[in-house]
Amino acid sequence: MIKVGIVGATGYGGAELIRLLLSHPQAKITALAAKMDGKAAMISQLFPALERKIDINCADLNVDRMTEGADFLFLALPHKVSLEIVPQFLKADKKVVDFSADYRFDDPEVYQRWYGVKHNSKELLKEAVYGLPELYREEIRKARLIANPGCYPTGAVLGAAPLLLRGLVDSESIIVDSKTGVSGAGRWPGEGFNFCEIEENFKAYKIAGHRHQPEMEQELSKLVKKEVRISFTPHLVPVKRGILTTLYLNLKEEMKTEEVLRVFQDFYKDEPFIKILESDKFPEVKNVCGTNFCHIGCKVDERTGRVIVISTIDNLVKGASGQAVQNMNIMCGFDEKEGLEQVALIP
Ligand SMILES: NC(=O)c1ccc[n+]([C@@H]2O[C@H](COP(=O)([O-])OP(=O)(O)OC[C@H]3O[C@@H](n4cnc5c(N)ncnc54)[C@H](OP(=O)(O)O)[C@@H]3O)[C@@H](O)[C@H]2O)c1
Incomplete structure (x- = not known):
């Protein structure tokens, strides 16, 4: 069982990730963070449908708290916020799937042109694997940083x-x-x-x-x-x-x-x-x-x-959180379909 942390747990991507991971037999959510402005709350208070399913506090992001509490991090954060945080998790020897565009581009100038921010880590841009399993499965298997596709x-x-x-x-x-x-x-x-x-x-x-x-x-x-x-x-x-x-x-x-x-x-x-x-x-x-x-x-x-x-x-699934779980499954050597077998007949 791996211990999973979600940063950005109160957004749509984070919430969908919680829904999927609750049915994952080999991953347990152990740490949650968002921009709570000092008002930490149980995630089941924020999303009442989670009551009796998961009882974890969601607090402001504190990298030390997240690295102590989890082995694998999902960052469901807005663009530019991940830029600073990803290197800190990697330094703590964690595997990361980042939902934002901050590590998707090969060329830092293209990132700067379209996102208006100078990229501070050419090395990590080079290292990050674009997380589309149908094209990059073997690279994903060996990666420690996945740039989850748009x-x-x-x-x-x-x-x-x-x-x-x-x-x-x-x-x-x-x-x-x-x-x-x-x-x-x-x-x-x-x-x-x-x-x-x-x-x-x-x-x-x-x-x-x-x-x-x-x-x-x-x-x-x-x-x-x-x-x-x-x-x-x-x-x-x-x-x-x-x-x-x-x-x-x-x-x-x-x-x-x-x-x-x-x-x-x-x-x-x-x-x-x-x-x-x-x-x-x-x-x-x-x-x-x-x-x-x-x-x-x-x-x-x-x-x-x-x-x-x-x-x-x-x-929210193949376009974000489902693909992120698929990437985690590949990175951790789990069956690629774990946690992803749910269907919703009436959307
Ligand atoms: N929505 C989609 O369909 C989709 C698809 C593919 C990729 N993505 C990407 O996934 C990422 C998340 O998207 P989303 O739709 O889930 O966005 P969202 O609903 O706006 O959620 C963003 C989350 O990030 C948190 N956050 C913002 N700034 C933060 C900070 N400085 N420190 C800690 N937490 C912070 C927010 O906390 P608060 O709620 O407390 O402010 C919220 O939990 C984005 O990069 C987006 O482009 C989204």
């Missing part, structure tokens, strides 16, 4: 990677169009996220300027060893959770839908959390919500020579 990049990279790696689509004209539920912005999202703004509304935001665009480009470029260019438009839809991503990719040669589906089936044949839908069936968010699955379907538009790929994930 939610949009998870769905987009999983949907594009097999076709790019097989050289079947043009790498410079990819369009990624995503729709996310509101929990993607965290528990305290700020202006424009109140009920009246969100309910019965549907809007695009950060067009050609979202921070997940360089992350998608970095990961796909690394994979195919040449520059991949993406136009990315995210949208906010009035649902609590789930991301549906539509990718438009130009085929280099004529292909039938069944042939493209076979490429996906072959690439993901041993993956426990990827489901490729059969011809003429397409992913829906309700079928992945509450699960760690990514569903992928596609159709070739023979008229335009494009393949249209649809992927769905739950932003």
